[in-house]
Amino acid sequence: MISNNRQLEILSLLSEKGNVSVEEFAIKFNVSKMTIRRDLEKLQENNLLQRTHGGALMNRVLLQEMAYNDKREENAEIKQCITRKAVTFLENNKIIYLDAGTTTFELAQKLPTQDLTVITNDIRIAAHLMLSNNQVIFLGGLIGKETGSVTDVYAQEMLKEFNIDVAFLGTSSVDNEMNLCTPDINRMKMKKIAYESANKSILLVDSSKFYSKSLYKILNINDFDVVITDFDVNELTNFDLKATEFVSVKCNRKEDKEC
Amino acid sequence: MISNNRQLEILSLLSEKGNVSVEEFAIKFNVSKMTIRRDLEKLQENNLLQRTHGGALMNRVLLQEMAYNDKREENAEIKQCITRKAVTFLENNKIIYLDAGTTTFELAQKLPTQDLTVITNDIRIAAHLMLSNNQVIFLGGLIGKETGSVTDVYAQEMLKEFNIDVAFLGTSSVDNEMNLCTPDINRMKMKKIAYESANKSILLVDSSKFYSKSLYKILNINDFDVVITDFDVNELTNFDLKATEFVSVKCNRKEDKEC
DNA sequence: TTGCTTATGTTTGTTTTTGTTTGTTTTATT
């Protein structure tokens, strides 16, 4: 087994159990304790765990990263389908806005590597796109720990100043009347401002988000120019959706071929 | 880019398993290990994976790997010494500013994990600290590709609004008259604003930066409350440094014990 | 064919990783 791989496994077990012992791993990987100690030392250097006498404790930094990765996994196939469709709405030299969220993060990874200007309030999206040849503008402010995004008044004011060609928005829920909802007032405002600043707004929403509501109404699904979703078309035709281009991606969870 | 089928298969297996070993593939494809290494080398050049001793890991999107790469940087040991000293100037519940740069990035990794408010214009610093329990405020704007930082008018205006307890600044050069210099007007302004907004300013500068000048003067070394450097003390006493608390870290490049 | 380029294998010496030994430090117990 290659050493980095062993270190990754140590981290992964650590995140499950919270603490690990040197002996445990020496046996598990069939290497000497010294080797495990050296692994732990290296991992500690990178702030990935906290060594103790006899083993190591989890660093809470790691916890959060894992939580984020887990969240990414949820509905992964569906998000792949949705974002794969979303990129077809892109054109060169456009200014786009990417809302904070896991779906838009997936979209960020599928963007062309150049000729776009991308505005975002999600630090993970910004950090990722920084490596591309696109122009990246990050909205400033206090970074929210759970979401890795900025939504405060700084970000809101800054966002108002841009002329956006296409805004890609996500949402945490859609209620019975097809209103997008969110429990947080700042997130609500960010989305509204993005919508208002953009010539065209595209909603990315997977079916798990429907029929649940929370405190703030943001916009109605009808307000969007395009809605990309795996939600059942028939259910939606009960509503008056003529104003919206409606793209339903059929997504077979297992085979992932239809999209 | 990808020259053959084998490399494609390596990537595909890598994305399935997360890691691969050289030996495994040498056997699987019935070629020499050297050939596999050359494949991995090529794929790494294209940022498609991360080589390790014995094999390769999937290329991770998160910034952990960046931290990794930074470890291998030139004056790494000296920067370690300087930043180790710098953290001793921190107190709980303070508002600090971290300038963009590799030295301050090192410092960010050594910060306590809570009770600080950190303002920064460096996205790597922000992304890293986001995982801690400190409050993190990122200054918005266009992200510069080479530096991963924002220095434009948005960032400048935003920075002016904060009350900073301690600002930690770096610099690209210090000229013969002990003025900090930079070739970029926006970077110059950012540093000046940070200096003016802060109660206390601490300069982190390694000896390689001295005696070289560039277009814009920022500040004089005497303006700082504290200067932390590995530069030879005797050379500096030729200048009138009484206004500045001067901390010289002795750093033995090889042994790295003095600090 | 010849000459060129590219991919691969082999040899060699170097670097990295790992295990072992030894003596020290930490922890727990009396």
Added chain:
DNA sequence: AATAAAACAAACAAAAACAAACATAAGCAA
């Protein structure tokens, strides 16, 4: 505090992986 047991870490040695340089083979155009 004294003691024993466990964990640790420095130093060395062995093994594995690596990479440069050269040799060989394959593919391809003139």
